[in-house]
Amino acid sequence: MKAARQAVNYAAEQLGFSAVGVAPADAPQGDSLKRWLQAGCHADMAWLERHLPLRLDPGKLLPGVRSVIMLTYEYPRYDARKEEGSVARYAQGEDYHKLLAPKLSDLDETLQIYGGKQRCFSDSGPVSERFFAAMAGLGWIGRHGLLVRSCGGSFCFLSCILTTLPLQPDTPMKDHCGKCRRCEEACPTRALSQRRCDARRCLSYWTIESKQTDAPQEIREALRGKMYGCDVCQEVCPWNHMPTSQRVDPHLLMPARLSGMSPDALAELSEEDWERLFANSPIHRTGAAHLRRNILAFPGS
Ligand code: B12
Ligand code: SF4
């Protein structure tokens, strides 16, 4: 299976992925996810509860799965809109789901040559992506709950390939957070504790996932200046300020037509302009009305 691993490493690099690691598909996930759900930290994202059996057993997604190949793909480290209504870095350019899916299909085809059956996901399926990325030796889970790499920090997407091939697993990496607690301390709504993020308090949840028109006063205040997502806990992480040689795909940079628009102008977009400007953006799925709600910091409440 060495040849399959070498082939996938080579192909992934050609496709622009920054790192590849392998974890055993039966790596014990423990009960962190169950406890997080029991505590209600998923807010109203009921799908997370429904998918629990699949999350805990990748064999239910791909019978005979032996290995989980985890990959990282860089997105920009700077916020092109910071001064004027910030958009989380991961959402500034084109929709990464659409960008990464064909690349993962290419890797699937490569692995088929070695007799593997695969299923591929990038934030698109019930797989514990951060857990497997840590098990695959790509980095460690920081106090903000995200995967951090010693050579690149946390500003990256995770993708995974479940495969029936029995690939040699990589070694999990040691935690390098040490005594640092900058992310926990910087979070404007104190959503972080015990290496987990409580979505009920997280501004990313409120601006991306929440369908509500109402938000508690504390959340509304913290939301000012945030249009979509939140990067505060990552901005303060020292690992995101180390020099890096990682390349960023230009498709993930914010186009000038969006970086130059004021929040007021964005709040008043017609449906037609919304489609024209955001058709290829991950922000599109939230809809024009929710972007307006975010810009006005939940005025309905
Ligand atoms: C639901 C979700 C959200 C929700 C809930 C966030 C949360 N608290 O998990 C909301 C909308 C709030 C959100 C926000 C963000 N998200 Co999000 N999200 C997800 C999603 C779909 C599921 C995550 C989940 O299940 N969370 C519940 C927790 C408990 O489970 P978990 O993440 O798998 O954590 C495991 C580990 O913590 C593990 N664990 C930890 N320690 C230990 C120790 C041991 C010994 C063991 C055994 C296990 C273990 O146990 C958990 C269960 O497996 C994933 C994609 C995916 N399929 O995984 C993306 C994902 C985690 N999100 C991502 C991103 C980029 C973000 C944001 C940065 C976006 C933004 N800028 O606004 C923020 C960051 C907020 C934060 N600090 O977490 C990326 C993270 C990339 C990275 N470098 O880690 C992912 C992986 C998507 C992707 N494919 O790139 N997200
Ligand atoms: S994304 Fe923002 S609100 Fe959510 S945990 Fe990080 S700093 Fe806190």
Ligand code: SF4
């Ligand atoms: S800010 Fe500090 S505690 Fe948080 S993830 Fe980075 S190194 Fe770890």
